[in-house]
Amino acid sequence: MEYSFDAALVVETFPILMRGFLVTLELWLPSLAIGLAAGLLLALARLSGSRLLRGGSLAYIELFRDTPVLIQLIWFYYAFPIIIGVQLSPFTAALLGLALNTSAYGAEIFRGGIQSIARGQWEGAKALGMRHADVLRRIILPQVFKLMLPAFTNRAVEVAKMSSLASVLSVHELMYQGRLLSSTYYRPFEILTTVAVVYFVLIYPATFLSMTLERRMAGKG
Amino acid sequence: MQAETLSMPEPTRPAPILQVSGLHKWFGALHVLRGIDFSVEAGERIAIIGGSGSGKSTFLRCLNFMETPSSGRIALDGTPLGRTTAGKPDEVRYPESELCRVRERVGMVFQQFNLFPHMTVLENAMEGLVTVKRMKKGQARERALRELHKVGLGEKTDVYPGRLSGGQQQRVAIARALAMEPEILLFDEPTSSLDPELVGEVLRVIRQLAEEGRTMLLVTHELGFAYHFATKVIFLADGVFHEVGTPDEVLKHPGQERTRAFLDRFTEFSF
Numbered sequence: 001m002e003y004s005f006d007a008a009l010v011v012e013t014f015p016i017l018m019r020g021f022l023v024t025l026e027l028w029l030p031s032l033a034i035g036l037a038a039g040l041l042l043a044l045a046r047l048s049g050s051r052l053l054r055g056g057s058l059a060y061i062e063l064f065r066d067t068p069v070l071i072q073l074i075w076f077y078y079a080f081p082i083i084i085g086v087q088l089s090p091f092t093a094a095l096l097g098l099a100l101n102t103s104a105y106g107a108e109i110f111r112g113g114i115q116s117i118a119r120g121q122w123e124g125a126k127a128l129g130m131r132h133a134d135v136l137r138r139i140i141l142p143q144v145f146k147l148m149l150p151a152f153t154n155r156a157v158e159v160a161k162m163s164s165l166a167s168v169l170s171v172h173e174l175m176y177q178g179r180l181l182s183s184t185y186y187r188p189f190e191i192l193t194t195v196a197v198v199y200f201v202l203i204y205p206a207t208f209l210s211m212t213l214e215r216r217m218a219g220k221g
Numbered sequence: 222m223q224a225e226t227l228s229m230p231e232p233t234r235p236a237p238i239l240q241v242s243g244l245h246k247w248f249g250a251l252h253v254l255r256g257i258d259f260s261v262e263a264g265e266r267i268a269i270i271g272g273s274g275s276g277k278s279t280f281l282r283c284l285n286f287m288e289t290p291s292s293g294r295i296a297l298d299g300t301p302l303g304r305t306t307a308g309k310p311d312e313v314r315y316p317e318s319e320l321c322r323v324r325e326r327v328g329m330v331f332q333q334f335n336l337f338p339h340m341t342v343l344e345n346a347m348e349g350l351v352t353v354k355r356m357k358k359g360q361a362r363e364r365a366l367r368e369l370h371k372v373g374l375g376e377k378t379d380v381y382p383g384r385l386s387g388g389q390q391q392r393v394a395i396a397r398a399l400a401m402e403p404e405i406l407l408f409d410e411p412t413s414s415l416d417p418e419l420v421g422e423v424l425r426v427i428r429q430l431a432e433e434g435r436t437m438l439l440v441t442h443e444l445g446f447a448y449h450f451a452t453k454v455i456f457l458a459d460g461v462f463h464e465v466g467t468p469d470e471v472l473k474h475p476g477q478e479r480t481r482a483f484l485d486r487f488t489e490f491s492f
Contacts, residue, residue, distance in 0.1 A: 123287055124335025124394075128349035128401060129325035131317055138352055142339050 006187055010194050013181050017191075020177030021198055027091070027163040027173055028202075031098035032156055038099065039106020044136075046111050057107065064104035070165050073097035077169050094166035102159050109151045113144035146217050153210035160203050174198060236299065237262050238404055238436065239284060239327070244293035246279055246460075253279045255460035257293070261405060261438065266431055268447035268468070269440045271457035272483060277440045280457065281407050284438070285327045286320045297323055325353060328403030332410040334390045336382040336397070342369065343378040346397045354401070361400075368396040372426050388419030392426055399430075406430070408439040444487055448472050456480045 045057035064072065077093035080086055088096065117140050125135040145152075164175035178195035182188035237260035246254035253276045261267065271277045282288040284295065286302075292311055294301045302323060303313035336345050346365035350356040356364075369375050372392040382390050391411055398406060408427065412420040424446050430437065431450055441447055447454060447468065454471040456464040456479075464471050464480045475481045 120331065120333050120335040121337065124331065124337065125348075126320075127285060127287065127324055127329040127331070127335075128397070129321045129353040130349070131321055134352050138348065139337055146339065 003189070006190050009185060009187055009190050013185070013191060014194070016177050016181060017174065017194060017198060020172060020174035021202070023091075023171065023173040024160075024163050024175075024202070027095055027098060027166055027171070028160050031095050031102055031163070032159050034099040035102025035159070036106045036152070036155075038103035039108075040110050040141075042103055042107035043110035043114060046107060047114060061104045061107050064101050065108075069097065069101050069162050070168065072101055073165055073169060090166070090169040090171045094163070094169050094171050098159060098162060098166075101162070102155065105155055105158075106152075109148050109155065110144065113148040113151075114140060116147065117143055149210055149214055149217070153207060156206050156210075157203050160206070161199070164199075238298065240296040240299070241284070242294055242296075244280070244283060244295070245291045246276070246283060246288060247291045253460050254283070254290075257460075257462060259462070261436060263404075263436055264434055265436055265453060266451050267438045267453045267455060268451035269438065269455045269457055270442070270444065270447060270471075270483075271463075275457045276460040277457045278409055281329075281409050281438060281440050284405075284407060285324050285329050286315060287329070289315065297326065321353070325401060326403055327405045327407060328398035328401055329407040329409065330391070330394050330398050330411050332413050334382075334387075334394045334414075336390055336394055338382055341379050341381055342374060342385070342393050345382065345393055346400050349397065349401045365396070365400050368399045369393070371399070371429075372396045373422075386419060387415045388422045391415065391423045395423075395426055395430075404436060406435060406437045408437065408441070410440050410442065412441070412443060444472060444484070456483065458483070 042057045042061060045053040046061070048054060073094050076097045077088060077090060080088050080093070121139055121143070122135055125139045126132075130138070163173060166173050167176035167179060170176065174195060178191050182191040185191065239261040241257055241259040244254055244257040244259075245252070257280060269277045269281065279288055283290050286295075290313075294303070294313065296302065302319055303315045304319075305311075305313055337348065340348065343362065343365055346369055347358075347361045350361035350364060351358065354361075366375065366378065369378055372395055374389060374392055374396065377385065377389065377393075382393060385393065395411075411427070412423050415423065420443070424443065427437070427439070427446075428450065439447065439450065449468075451468050454466060454468050455462055456471055456475070456477070458479055464475060464477045466476075470476070471480065472484065475484060
């Protein structure tokens, strides 16, 4: 059987896919940034002296790690109007779901990283008269970022791919546009191949950048 | 919270910088320090010796609150550190600000150096000045360079600690502590993790500091160095001061059987 690849269709639909690509970016980068920042706070809560903070953050982390992301996204969309009477837009619900999910995983990365730093680093800094918060900011976290860079990259890649789940909430991101176009034209092969290539082009620079950073940092100290 | 003063055994002259009374430390069920009374006066150089597990490192680490005393009080310039609640004199809380103030004045050099691996030698020596003393970068740099030159590492300022030998790393750690201009310097077995041929370069730096008249406490197994370095030697055993005296008294003519037995182990294989 011979199949002729319809290149003209790819060219024709590409602008629409690009619009989806932009929305994917708008989901990906903010949810990653918010998720990692919140993850750091959660990790500090996990490691704090307060039992309440430790327990609360643990419950939060487990809740988000032990349920499917797909359910989390849909849940935010449908449950928020019922619980707090606010109807979130599909985009906001998806962004929130992705960010909170990322924060749970980010918290575990930060926690592992902070705990892997030798106790002597804390002591060396405290012996100079540094406050706990300064030790964290100046001494511990810079080492954690370096150490955990591969894990953070992993998470970034994971979030980029997870963002395709927002299509079930009709967020007009890349995957949504791809599915819509392929059912409109009955040409899933051309359209979905293009979608996969666009995802690859989006994600590969991130992994490449992190490999470069890792190599450059390895040269130091 | 109430202000209080320690009952001093006798008014000593010059007034002690640091004063310890009734110090106990437990690690769980393990009673490591069992009631220590002690003071440091300006210009004193005190060597602390004893077997492993005798509590000598724990004692030193209590002085800058790397370990929190289980009971007893430590006073700086006659003012007891920590806060108590009325009616509960044994429950002492130590606010972070107070601990930071003590540590600024009582510096420490560790067995494992504890340099910051993500910072250059110069940045290591500047860190306390910039972050704790809030000094301007240029001024901090100048002072850090001065101390690095003093320990003989003026040429290695832009190198990361991982590229240095153990002896060089320990000298950076000493410069980092010196930069803060502490009134007392604590050395916790500063040469114990060094290859034998690197011990000398670190001891020479410490001797140089002794010649400057700095106030120092040194936990060490280098008895020969302790003999020449110290104005006072303390033999710690089972968490108490077993014998205290001049280097001659404690190291050459120990009065206690326990001290003699400890010293004999060091000379057993000498030639």
